[in-house]
Amino acid sequence: xxxxxxxxxxxxxxxxxxxxxxxxxxxxxxxxxxxxxxxxxxxxxxxxxxxxxxxxxxxxxxxxxxxxxxxxxxxxxxxxxxxxxxxxxxxxxxxxxxxxxxxxxxxxxxxxxxxxxxxxxxxxxxxxxxxxxxxxxxxxxxxxxxxxxxxxxxxxxxxxxxxxxxxxxxxxxxxxxxxxxxxxxxxxxxxxxxxxxxxxxxxxxxxxxxxxxxxxxxxxxxxxxxxxxxxxxxxxxxxxxxxxxxxxxxxxxxxxxxxxxxxxxxxxxxxxxxxxxxxxxxxxxxxxxxxxxxxxxxxxxxxxxxxxx
Amino acid sequence: xxxxxxxxxxxxxxxxxxxxxxxxxxxxxxxxxxxxxxxxxxxxxxxxxxxxxxxxxxxxxxxxxxxxxxxxxxxxxxxxxxxxxxxxxxxxxxxxxxxxxxxxxxxxxxxxxxxxxxxxxxxxxxxxxxxxxxxxxxxxxxxxxxxxxxxxxxxxxxxxxxxxxxxxxxxxxxxxxxxxxxxxxxxxxxxxxxxxxxxxxxxxxxxxxxxxxxxxxxxxxxxxxxxxxxxxxxxxxxxxxxxxxxxxxxxxxxxxxxxxxxxxxxxxxxxxxxxxxxxxxxxxxxxxxxxxxxxxxxxxxxxxxxxxxxxxxxxxxxxxxxxxx
Numbered sequence: 001x002x003x004x005x006x007x008x009x010x011x012x013x014x015x016x017x018x019x020x021x022x023x024x025x026x027x028x029x030x031x032x033x034x035x036x037x038x039x040x041x042x043x044x045x046x047x048x049x050x051x052x053x054x055x056x057x058x059x060x061x062x063x064x065x066x067x068x069x070x071x072x073x074x075x076x077x078x079x080x081x082x083x084x085x086x087x088x089x090x091x092x093x094x095x096x097x098x099x100x101x102x103x104x105x106x107x108x109x110x111x112x113x114x115x116x117x118x119x120x121x122x123x124x125x126x127x128x129x130x131x132x133x134x135x136x137x138x139x140x141x142x143x144x145x146x147x148x149x150x151x152x153x154x155x156x157x158x159x160x161x162x163x164x165x166x167x168x169x170x171x172x173x174x175x176x177x178x179x180x181x182x183x184x185x186x187x188x189x190x191x192x193x194x195x196x197x198x199x200x201x202x203x204x205x206x207x208x209x210x211x212x213x214x215x216x217x218x219x220x221x222x223x224x225x226x227x228x229x230x231x232x233x234x235x236x237x238x239x240x241x242x243x244x245x246x247x248x249x250x251x252x253x254x255x256x257x258x259x260x261x262x263x264x265x266x267x268x269x270x271x272x273x274x275x276x277x278x279x280x281x282x283x284x285x286x287x288x289x290x291x292x293x294x295x296x297x298x299x300x301x302x303x304x305x306x307x308x309x
Numbered sequence: 310x311x312x313x314x315x316x317x318x319x320x321x322x323x324x325x326x327x328x329x330x331x332x333x334x335x336x337x338x339x340x341x342x343x344x345x346x347x348x349x350x351x352x353x354x355x356x357x358x359x360x361x362x363x364x365x366x367x368x369x370x371x372x373x374x375x376x377x378x379x380x381x382x383x384x385x386x387x388x389x390x391x392x393x394x395x396x397x398x399x400x401x402x403x404x405x406x407x408x409x410x411x412x413x414x415x416x417x418x419x420x421x422x423x424x425x426x427x428x429x430x431x432x433x434x435x436x437x438x439x440x441x442x443x444x445x446x447x448x449x450x451x452x453x454x455x456x457x458x459x460x461x462x463x464x465x466x467x468x469x470x471x472x473x474x475x476x477x478x479x480x481x482x483x484x485x486x487x488x489x490x491x492x493x494x495x496x497x498x499x500x501x502x503x504x505x506x507x508x509x510x511x512x513x514x515x516x517x518x519x520x521x522x523x524x525x526x527x528x529x530x531x532x533x534x535x536x537x538x539x540x541x542x543x544x545x546x547x548x549x550x551x552x553x554x555x556x557x558x559x560x561x562x563x564x565x566x567x568x569x570x571x572x573x574x575x576x577x578x579x580x581x582x583x584x585x586x587x588x589x590x591x592x593x594x595x596x597x598x599x600x601x602x603x604x605x606x607x608x609x610x611x612x613x614x615x616x617x618x619x620x621x622x623x624x625x626x627x628x629x630x631x632x633x634x
Binding site: 026027029032033034199200201203204205206207208209210214218219222223 | 369400403412427452454459472
C-alpha cells in the first residue's frame with residue numbers, strides 16, 4: 001500500500017515522511033453504545049428529563065406508597081367530606097376515606113393497567129408486525145386485512161361492548177385495551193421491517209445462511225427499537241386515559257377499588273362542593289399525561305440520528 | 310491462476326421482475342463459467358443487471374429460468390444441508406459500506422455472526438479468529454469493540470470483507486465493492502482483495518462499472534448490456550482488441566492517464582439512451598445505438614459465440630466491423 005512519490009533530483013530538501021498505517025486507523029473517540037448515545041442527547045433536553053423524573057417518582061409512589069399508607073378502603077363516616085387537614089393531607093371523600101391513600105392506590109391501579117396493557121400490545125405488535133413485514137406475501141396480506149377490520153370498528157365501541165358483557169376489573173380492562181391496541185404498533189413495525197429488510201446488512205445475514213427468524217430478531221427488530229420506544233411512551237398515557245374514561249363511565253374499575261377514573265368520577269359528583277375531591281386526582285392525572293408526552297417527544301428527538309451531537 | 314476445471318457456471322440464467330403488469334428482464338439468458346482461483350470481472354453501465362446476476366449467484370434471488378452449477382452440481386437441486394453449506398462456501402461483499410453493517414452491532418459481533426450460524430468453534434476461538442481476520446484485512450484487533458458509525462468508508466469495507474471471509478468461503482461475489490469509496494481507498498481495497506485471493510485461493514466474481522479497475526484485478530472480463538453478456542474475453546485481450554461495438558465504446562470512454570495520448574485518440578460517442586429493459590422486442594438489444602446495425606440485427610438477437618481465440622461475442626456483424634477498423 002506504499003504511496004508512490006517521485007522526488008526530483010535537484011530538490012534535496014524534501015524527504016519523505018514515513019506513513020504509519022497503524023496510528024492512522026486509531027480511533028480516539030470514546031465508544032458509545034446506542035443506548036448511551038441516546039441518553040446523552042436526552043440529558044440535554046431538560047423538559048424530557050423533568051418528565052422522566054416525574055414519571056419515576058409517580059412509579060415509585062405507586063409501588064411503595066400502598067405499603068406504608070393505611071388501608072385505602074377504611075371508612076370513617078364521622079369525618080366524611082372534610083377538606084385538607086393535618087390528619088388528611090388531601091381531605092376525605094363521601095364515606096370519610098382518606099383521599100391521599102386512595103389516590104396512591106388509584107395511581108398503582110391506573111399505572112399498572114397502562115404499563116401492562118401497552119407492554120402486551122408491544123409484544124403482540126412486534127411479533128405480528130415483524131412477521132407481516134418480513135414474510136410478506138399471503139401472510140402479510142392476511143394480517144393487514146385483519147388489522148384493517150379491527151381498526152375500522154371504533155376502539156371505544158369495542159371496549160364498551162366488551163366491558164358491558166364482562167364485569168369490570170383490572171383483568172377485563174386489560175383484555176379490552178389489548179383486543180385492539182396492538183394494531184398501531186404492528187403497522188409501525190411492519191413498515192419499519194419492510195424498509196429495513198432491503199438493507200445490505202439484512203442481505204449479508206441471508207447470504208451467511210441466517211434463518212428468517214434470526215434476521216428478524218438480531219437485525220431488523222433492534223433497528224426499529226427507536227420508533228417502537230417512542231410509540232410505547234406515547235401509548236401508555238393513552239391506555240391510562242382509556243382506563244380513566246371507562247372507569248369514569250362506571251364500566252371499568254368500580255368502588256371500593258380505587259383508580260384515577262373512579263376518583264375523578266366521585267370528584268365530579270361532588271363538584272363544586274368538595275373541590276379537593278376533583279382537583280387532586282385531576283392534577284396528578286394531567287401531569288402524568290403531560291410528562292409521558294413530553295418524554296415521548298424528547299425520546300423522538302434523541303433517537304433521531306440527525307439530532308445527535 | 311486457473312486450474313482449468315469449471316468451478317461455478319451458469320446456463321441460460323434468466324431473472325424477471327414483475328413491475329405491475331410489466332415484466333422487467335434484469336438478467337437475460339446468461340451463460341458463463343469460472344475456474345477455481347480465477348477472477349471474472351463483470352462490467353456494464355448501471356441498471357444492466359450485473360448486481361442481479363451477483364445476487365442470483367449468492368441465492369438472494371431465485372432464477373426465473375436457467376441454472377447455476379456449483380462444482381458441477383445444480384444449485385437449485387441442493388438438499389437442505391448442502392444449501393446450508395453453500396451459504397458458507399459462497400459469500401458476498403457489498404457495495405454500500407454504510408448500509409452493509411448493522412449499526413447496532415459491534416464490528417466483532419458482525420464478523421462473528423457467520424461463525425455463529427455455521428458453528429465454527431467456541432466463543433474463545435471465535436474471538437481469536439476475529440482478531441486474526443481484522444489483522445488480515447488491515448484493521449486492528451482493538452476495532453472489534455467499535456461500532457460501524459465510528460469507522461470510515463474504507464474501514465467499513467474492510468470489516469465487510471472480514472465478515473465474508475469469516476466462514477472460509479471459496480467463492481466471493483464482490484458487488485461493486487469499491488464504487489462507493491474514494492479513489493485512494495479504492496486502490497487499497499483492490500490490493501487487499503488481490504492479496505487475499507492469493508493467500509486463500511479465492512474465486513471472485515468482481516462486479517464494477519469501471520473498466521480500468523476491473524482490468525487490473527480480473528483474469529476474464531464479461532461485458533454486460535441490458536441483461537445479456539455481449540462479450541467475454543481475457544482481460545488483456547479485451548482491452549487491446551475489443552470486438553463488440555459496445556465494448557469498443559466502453560473502452561474508448563475510459564480516460565487514459567497520459568494527456569498526450571488522451572488528446573490524440575478518437576472517442577466513440579454512443580447515440581441515444583439505453584432502451585427500457587421492460588418488454589423489449591426481438592433483435593439485438595444494442596441495435597438501436599449501434600452504427601453498424603442492419604435489418605438482420607433488428608430482427609434476430611445474436612447468440613454468444615466462441616471464437617477460436619477464446620474470445621466470445623454476441624454480434625452478427627463482428628467480422629465485417631472488425632475488418633473495417
